[in-house]
Amino acid sequence: MEITQVPNSWELASLVCKFLFYIGAAASLGSAVSLCLYNDGRRVTVHRLMRYQLIGGLIGFHAVLINFLVQVGLANYSGLAGAFDWFMAEILLDTPLGDLSFLRLAGFTLVVANSVFFLRRLASLTTSPPLAFYRRAFTAVGIGFILLLVSFRLGGHVSVLPSQVQLALALHVSCFAIWIGNLYPLWVASTAEDLGSLQNTLRRFGDHAVFFVGLLLLAGIWLTLNLVNAPMELIATGYGRALSIKLLLVVALLGIAAINKLRLVPALLENEGVGNFQKSLRLEMIVAAALLLATAWLSTVVGPAMAH
Amino acid sequence: MKTRTLKTSLGNAVLLLCLFAASMASAHTGLKESTPAADATVKEPPAQISLVFTAPVRLIKLEVVAAGKAVPTGFEPASEAVASYVIDTPAMMTGNFTVNWAAIGADGHTVANSFSFVVDSAAGSAP
Numbered sequence: 001m002e003i004t005q006v007p008n009s010w011e012l013a014s015l016v017c018k019f020l021f022y023i024g025a026a027a028s029l030g031s032a033v034s035l036c037l038y039n040d041g042r043r044v045t046v047h048r049l050m051r052y053q054l055i056g057g058l059i060g061f062h063a064v065l066i067n068f069l070v071q072v073g074l075a076n077y078s079g080l081a082g083a084f085d086w087f088m089a090e091i092l093l094d095t096p097l098g099d100l101s102f103l104r105l106a107g108f109t110l111v112v113a114n115s116v117f118f119l120r121r122l123a124s125l126t127t128s129p130p131l132a133f134y135r136r137a138f139t140a141v142g143i144g145f146i147l148l149l150v151s152f153r154l155g156g157h158v159s160v161l162p163s164q165v166q167l168a169l170a171l172h173v174s175c176f177a178i179w180i181g182n183l184y185p186l187w188v189a190s191t192a193e194d195l196g197s198l199q200n201t202l203r204r205f206g207d208h209a210v211f212f213v214g215l216l217l218l219a220g221i222w223l224t225l226n227l228v229n230a231p232m233e234l235i236a237t238g239y240g241r242a243l244s245i246k247l248l249l250v251v252a253l254l255g256i257a258a259i260n261k262l263r264l265v266p267a268l269l270e271n272e273g274v275g276n277f278q279k280s281l282r283l284e285m286i287v288a289a290a291l292l293l294a295t296a297w298l299s300t301v302v303g304p305a306m307a308h
Numbered sequence: 309m310k311t312r313t314l315k316t317s318l319g320n321a322v323l324l325l326c327l328f329a330a331s332m333a334s335a336h337t338g339l340k341e342s343t344p345a346a347d348a349t350v351k352e353p354p355a356q357i358s359l360v361f362t363a364p365v366r367l368i369k370l371e372v373v374a375a376g377k378a379v380p381t382g383f384e385p386a387s388e389a390v391a392s393y394v395i396d397t398p399a400m401m402t403g404n405f406t407v408n409w410a411a412i413g414a415d416g417h418t419v420a421n422s423f424s425f426v427v428d429s430a431a432g433s434a435p
Contacts, residue, residue, distance in 0.1 A: 097412065
């Protein structure tokens with residue numbers, strides 16, 4: 001049985017595509033949630049968040065498309081031209097990979113179409129958008145994100161596990177998208193001049209975060225219990241080591257979030273308060289990106305022992 | 309400056325951690341055994357090539373190459389997932405052969421690899 005020591009070029013390309021897929025998914029749902037719940041109502045804020053959603057949707061769409069070609073190239077086990085072998089592409093289209101790619105492309109198409117439509121609506125408005133604007137904007141993105149969630153049933157390590165584990169994955173992905181996808185919107189919010197309103201928004205996010213981060217962790221623990229046979233695997237196997245790294249990054253992210261909630265947000269109105277919060281948010285975004293990279297590694301390059 | 313140092317340290321830490329995880333990057337479902345075996349030398353050109361995987365897979369590609377040219381086989385891409393495959397190779401002769409294969413596991417991951425063997429009528433018995 002062949003065991004690769006280091007991923008080959010196609011596997012690394014697949015890794016990058018998966019990482020960008022996660023970024024796109026997080027930006028899509030995070031922006032929609034932020035517009036509904038943590039929006040300060042300023043036109044400039046709404047415009048930035050809709051653009052963030054558009055860019056996230058475009059990144060996700062292209063990541064899925066390119067990943068399909070990468071899988072064709074990987075199957076051909078030859079050079080770059082192998083990625084454009086239409087005979088192999090037709091074969092792969094007829095597999096679960098084809099179905100999940102289609103669902104993901106459809107999901108991100110909804111996100112992109114939604115953001116383009118509402119950006120144009122925003123341009124025609126002379127005042128801040130009403131609440132109905134955000135609710136309608138959320139609907140299409142919500143449907144698009146559900147398509148992304150359903151796609152996880154068709155491929156991936158969890159797709160071969162029982163439905164309750166797949167449900168845990170759906171909750172895990174949704175909660176991470178809301179949490180990490182809101183980091184940039186929080187950064188946008190921190191540029192507001194009304195610090196009192198900003199502080200209320202951040203407090204509200206912090207209170208909600210306790211719920212969905214808690215759900216994220218519970219779902220994550222359930223997934224870990226179903227993907228790892230024994231604690232020793234966390235250091236003895238490549239998958240286990242990658243999972244250990246992810247867990248460490250989760251702890252780091254939770255630590256930063258706790259500092260934000262317990263110290264920096266309450267101190268927002270003090271001197272340098274906003275600056276300190278923005279620095280912390282930048283660090284949180286870097287750690288979140290590393291976490292997504294670790295997750296992409298877990299879901300592409302390595303596999304759990306139960307797969308063998 | 310402090311932020312930049314922290315970012316650089318964090319970036320280096322992530323890179324080191326990735327290398328740590330990569331030190332035994334494990335493939336997904338893989339090839340358990342083949343006949344002829346990898347790197348084997350056989351006396352008679354095999355009429356069939358058999359592949360046994362660690363779990364049921366859909367074998368979507370199998371090509372046998374000798375001196376840069378494809379050797380005709382009876383391979384058809386599989387529509388169902390099974391763990392064992394036997395492919396007719398009626399046109400085998402003596403020489404060095406490479407078998408390139410690609411399969412899709414139950415989890416939808418694509419795996420691809422290759423192995424080689426030699427057909428040498430002058431060689432001693434070998435599996």
